[in-house]
Structures are given as C-alpha cells and as structure tokens.
Amino acid sequence: MFTQYIFHFLSILALFSAVMVLASKKPIHSVLFLTLTFFAIAGHYVLLNAQFLAVVHVIVYAGAIMVLFLFTVMLLNLNKDERSPKPMWVNIIAFVAGGMLMLTLVGIFREYDVKLIQDPLTTQIGLVKNLGKILYHDYLVPFELSSVLFLTAMVGAVLLGKKEQI
C-alpha cells in the first residue's frame, strides 16, 4: 500500500513538472522543471529496485545533461520569451494530435494483460553486482562501442563549437 502511495506521488510530480516544462515561458524555468522530472523518474527506478539505473540516471540526467542545458541557456543569454509564437491553429492541431496519441496509447495499455513472474520489490537484477556481471560478460562489445560513440560525440561537439573555420 505504501509503495502505491509513493508511486502515485512520483507520477503526479513527474507529470506536473513535465507539463510545466512546456508551460513555462522562460527556458531556464523549463530546464529546472525538467530536472524535477528527472528526479521523480529516478525515484521510480528506486521503486523498481533498479538501484544502478537510479544512480546512473541522477548522475547523467540531473548532473550532466542539466548542466549542459543550463550552460547553454546562460551562455547564449537565451532567457527570454519566444519571439514569434506559432499561430493558434497550429497549437490547437498539435494539442489534438498529442491528445489523440495519448488516448490511443492509454486505451491500448489500460487493459493490457500479461503474465509477469516477478515482484519488483524483491527482484535482485537491478543491483550493481548482477548488472555489472551481465554488462561485462554478455554485453562487453556494445559497452566498448558505446565508449567509442562517446569519444566521437565529444570530438564532434568540440569541432562544432570551434569559432574559426576548419
């Protein structure tokens, strides 16, 4: 029962801050609400007993990505309202399209029924010990390839950010 209360609290917090990301006028408020969403989702990971993912999520999203966004907003002095708001009919169409997508997905998944074998409160697969064994045994090549991807992204970002022509 207690876990259900936590689940509802975290869900409402995440959805509220996700809506506020879109509703805030200034980009810096959007970034801060996005961070709140990330923390709520990290709480969901803890609820699923996926502790490794929760820690990695906080480090990567609430740490690195939030800093990148904040840094960009402050570096470019972008903290002002959007200059040319879209015409109203575009917004209405976008809301209708998104709402229909949401209705469809919720309608599909509300009655979804599948045989699930594990209670997430007692599962042990999310612990660092078990995930580390699998990551370094079964998924070693993708792990190394992801490090190459990171290196490429870093070089690419530096190259794009250079002032003079290459």
Added chain:
Amino acid sequence: MAPISSIPIQYYLVFCSVLFSIGVVGVLIKRNALVILMSIELMINSINLLLAAFSAYSNDPAGQIFVFFIMVVAAAEVAIGLAIVVLIYRTTHSIDINVLNKLKW
C-alpha cells in the same frame, strides 16, 4: 510464482504513455530549439522507465542494460544537439526554429 506487488504493470504503461505524449506535444508546439531538445529527453525518459519496469517485472536484466545504452546515446545526442544550437545561434542570432527554413520544401 511470487505474487505481483501492489503496483500493476498497467500503471507504468499508462504513466509512460502520458509522459511520452507530453513530449510529443512539446515537440509540436514549441519553437525554441532548446525546449524541443528537452521534450525529446522527456520521451526518451518515458521509454527508459517502461523498459526498466518490464525488465524488473519479468526478471530479465537485459532490459536494464538496454536502458543504460539508451542513456549513453541520449547523452551523446544532447551534447551534439546543444553544440548545433550554439552554432545556429552564432550564425542567425536566434534559436527560433522558424528561422531555419532553408531546407524546407
């Protein structure tokens, strides 16, 4: 068979669907390139949470490994995306995506 806990998997499905739809609406209605990137992050996060939920409920660690790799790709994507945003701002002095219509039509 262990009994399934008090949170049914349908709750996660519905919650992640709503979060994903919020991200889609954000991409559609916003003009600021930064906020569009944030909406993409919202969508990626909803999918990540759903993968982790199914992984935990079916006792299969591969799902959580996938979430880890998706996080890696998302971080790289944000780094490159923000570099492009900075570059756009330097050339057009705006990050309004409406300015970027040279490749349109």
